Amino acid sequence: MQRLRAIVFAAVLLAAGLGQAPAAIAASVDDWRVDLDKIGNTLGLQHPDPYTRIGREAFARNLESLKRRLPELSEEQRVVEAMRLVASIGDGHTFLEPTGDAFKEWYPIRLYRFSDGIFVTSAHKSVAGLAGAQVLEIGGMPAAEALDRARALMGADNDIGASENVAALSNAGLAKGLGLADASGALPVKARLRDGRVRALKLVPQPGGSGLGWRFRSEVFGASIGDYPDWVAAFGASPSSAFRTPDAARPLHLRYRRHYIGVPLPERDAYYMQVNYVLDHEDEAFNAFFRRAMAEVDKQKPRRLIVDWRYNSGGDGSKLTAMIAEFIRRGDAPPWRELYVLTGRKTFSAAVGAVEEFLVRTPATFVGEPAGAGLNSFGDAGTFKFEHAQLSLSCSRRRHWGRSDSHDPYTPVDVPAVFSFADYIAGRDPAVDPILVGEEMRALHLIAASDGGAAVRRVYAQRQARFHGVPWWTAARDDPMTSAGYALVDQGKLADALEVLTVDAEANPGLWRAWNNVGDLELKNGHREAGLAAYRRSLQLNPGNAEAQQVLAEPAKTP
Template sequence: MPPARLLIFIGLVLVLASCAARPVPAAAPQPTAVPPVVPATATPTPAPLQDSLAQRAWRDDLQFLATKLRERHPKPFYRTTAAEFDQAVRALDAAIPSLTRDQIVVGLIRITAMIDGHTQLPLNQPALGFHAYPLWLYWFSDGLYVVDALEPYRASIGARIVQIGGQAIEQVSAQLLPLAHHDNTMSARSVATLFHIVPEVLVAQGLIADPARPGIVLAYPDGRQATIDPAPITFAAYRAWRSRGLQGLPPRDDLPALSHLREAFWFELLGDSQTLYIQYNQVSSQTQSGERLSAFSRRLELLVAAQAPRRVVLDMRYNGGGDNTTYGPLLGLLQRNQAFNQPGRLYVLIGRQTFSAATNFVTELERSVAPIFVGEPTGGSPNLYGDTRPQTLPHSQLVVLISARYWQKSTPGDQRPAIEPQLAVPLASADYFAGRDPALAAALADQR
């Protein structure tokens, strides 16, 4: 079967496109943190453990995966029909004799992505042996940009990705999007960004021919363009560099919302002393410094009693979830205290990374406090599947995470894919690179 048709059977995988650059864009600020260790940059080679797998072994793994998705997931076909799922499995099974190892893996990734936002075949597992170009990408409202990079590619920061492998970035992204595990279009876009920078995925999808020459075309703010071929690094090294996670924006000291991303929760009174800004970055019982959420909530209650701020901004944009059994102290405070729970008082910033347990929290707020949501739609659904359990495929030893529990935090009939903001505020690249936060500015300017 021709390779092009095989790629259609398989679908696509989430990979970040990235770049490094020769020219230096004067307008692009440099993010604050550069990893202390720059790993070796060898051209990726096939993972030897899996290259010897027979066609029968891959077919067994595929059928094992299909069976376990049916058995372990509470409702595997809540958005994809059983017929569509079975057709995808049959198509991949028929194609296996003509596929490379990485094309088969991409096919498995696509099948898991059909289920929900938590069920997935993670890229950062040793059995895969994948690599990544040392670029950190982010989709702004005006395109896909490099927001951070390892040396020698840091000159690419601030550039927009125009092409990969001779194809327009829009075409590349359209092929990668179906590989993203997601609850909605926001989480799909967020997850798929990573796959633009994984050479094995790009080759498997026919987007590039040589992992050493991805042909990433950059457009700089001053109008210049450059083509770069970043040397791949191991995925383990890439994951270590992006220590907080594989989605979102890098830390930045000059933007309050990005300056404390490694703290689970923190707060400050903004300059006018009329606005209390709270950032909730991880659904956890305590911060890295050891403060428990219950003690944090008591400090908040004492502060609002003493300072009586006119407005409260709760920033949930970079909260990808955690343990939803821990958020009770903060939720209870927001529900019972009139400093928070009254019309026009509480603004909640949400976005594509507001996911999983963070969406549980936001959904409960929506029902009990009626805050004003600002920013982008959430990456998670009001009612969602989560609490994944690992399942190891018997031959390849690849690990798949399968959602095992349904979390209903809204009404039973609520089928919304996301919680939408009342004040929709997209983030443009120019705002980010200039150090502006339009969502926070919109919350502060609102006169309700």
């Protein structure tokens, strides 16, 4: 409690002007206008398609509006508005960061939004008592509203990735520009501490480094104040530096958050690997790790192989070919029976490329949240400096268009698993734990291939009851479900095939091809009226559907 009182006392000193560094000389309005034009031109010249989300004219109008309003804005507000403008492009690789001295002070907490609220996952040792606290208000407004303001400053490919973009709330200059901090930089916060008490506090910023690059580190680590040992993680109240060394006493997903780790679990008939970067590390190269881990898998022959990409923000995509080759060359006789790939909001950039490799090349089940970008997005960003405004622009220079033509902003998830803070702090993992205890976690099309239509229908009903309100979730993936259904046709299991394809259509009701398949199987099973009804539904969705037109034009000839 004395530390928390010290925060308030320090805020009073700060408000009195004690200990403040001299303010840097701000760029003139004319200098700002020059740099804003340069930023707009750089985006237009370097980015493959900067106006997909916002449109060229809308972006130009917003740019001109900001240039006109510059005299009315403080330096912090100018930076915030410039960041918001670039973020409107909607690309997680394209964003602005401030580099000036006014943006090198940080609050001693790191925030994370769980399903049950906003919590401090890591706190500086000066306010260690805040680790694990639930934040209720920030800057006099509900914490969720303040987080939304911060999210708008950083580009994101989808709302899942945007949920990671809360680092701006840890920066004093940006908090002032957002209207959350007072003139001294102190940030009013209301928090519920771990003991249940609610306290109103004022967080005082501390000097540190520049830039928001620390946001790519795992949530157990802190902002740009001090070093790893100076921060206390909410889980276990351990120094953040502890997570840079493996510890078997911690849950699997928290065992090691440095680069990559493989954990044999013979007592659970499983093998777990976590991959946190697509980069070589001084201890072990990326592909050397996969060769070693897969050799252990060969020896153990586990029923369940779990590959966790939830904390992987990317790296060198050229390394993925050799990585996935380790799985492909075992594909004819895999030493595992079930393969699970875990994804989440931090899965980004090259890690999304890894997701696509597993999606296309392996019979994997995907568990967790969608990645922070869809399978098709932008990347290979370059960095451009604007010295007058003291801004650094990261700008995508390449379109990554994979094997799929999908414009879906989400990567596929067969079984949702989202962390609550209650689970997190108790050491429970909603993705890994059910797999290890043998719950049915396989994708529906994999269940179809091994267990038939009745099992698919049963599991589909269970998952619909649990997850029907999850906006990014679809119970069945159409392409593999279609393949599984017609594989059953080839085996002469027409009733099973009909059930599988009907579940697919119910899960994807707007997909005309799925209703074509249902119509085809209904007719094959001798259900004439049901088959024609399915084809009519398909034709409503796609009036140009030639197959449905032909069947419905001559129903008497249809078998």
